[in-house]
Amino acid sequence: AQTVTQSQPEMSVQEAETVTLSCTYDTSESDYYLFWYKQPPSRQMILVIRQEAYKQQNATENRFSVNFQKAAKSFSLKISDSQLGDAAMYFCAYRSEGGSGTYKYIFGTGTRLKVLA
């Protein structure tokens, strides 16, 4: 079974600085998708960035980028020029096939990011 591990329960970063959130996963599949979701306090969980495992190029979305190391099964999220609005819980997720053609999303325990002014 696939597992997702986020070893940092909490991280802090100074405003305008860069922070990296760690995620490792375990799978025997060769083709899969990885995601980072953001859950601000009392707000909806939203997708930050996704990575297809078959792509070697790391995904980027504005200030957010990933470091995808397939052999090491590592998928870290880098946030550049951190802003106060980046403060949230960040969840790493792995997508695998479920039953009857559906897809299962397996989430890590999350990392709470604090942004210091």
Added chain:
Amino acid sequence: ETGVTQTPRHLVMGMTNKKSLKCEQHLGHNAMYWYKQSAKKPLELMFVYSLEERVENNSVPSRFSPECPNSSHLFLHLHTLQPEDSALYLCASSQDSGGPQETQYFGPGTRLLVL
């Protein structure tokens, strides 16, 4: 807003009560999900529906009963819950096409407290 709504946003119930959580998606998706989010634990997938048919039930106790009358609506019926069932219940939907743009969209959740 992501197009997935949940009601109520907060619910307090006694262990003998019966209540229902409602989820509605306006995205034209085929699949809907119920998750349980407890503090310091990964999101726990409870149920998956694809085209109104339940395709996954992750060993969830029978006091939780899902219902999917159509592809836009998903309910979670609650009966004789326990205090340890207190959590944030999240609904999500996805197209379930399996393509590279496939992703889940989440609702705001229902914060449930069982007394």
